[in-house]
């Protein structure tokens with residue numbers, strides 16, 4: 001009677017009773033580990049909290065080491081830096097070219113290639129509007 005009852009444990013965190021599998025009990029006894037005080041759900045939650053604490057420590061050390069050299073964080077990528085990519089600067093880049101229709105100098109947001117005619121804004125809109 002009591003032998004089976006000892007497999008039932010009440011969670012120290014949420015107070016729910018849960019069963020400790022005799023295999024786990026034996027496993028813990030063999031390794032000299034204490035018996036579980038929390039139900040599996042709470043144990044997972046506690047573990048996750050501990051992990052997030054560790055991750056938080058890592059992120060903090062990352063922030064410290066990358067505070068001065070932003071190039072390193074850009075190259076690593078996997079650090080998940082919150083820094084926006086440098087793409088916004090690239091899209092602002094404009095290239096000087098000559099309009100294929102009116103011959104006036106204009107600027108385009110892409111590298112003009114020889115295989116396609118490039119138009120100034122006025123000519124481009126005029127062609128599109130038709």
Ligand SMILES: [Zn+2]
Nearest residue numbers: 011014039042
């Ligand atoms: Zn619990």
Ligand SMILES: [Zn+2]
Nearest residue numbers: 099102120123
């Ligand atoms: Zn033009």
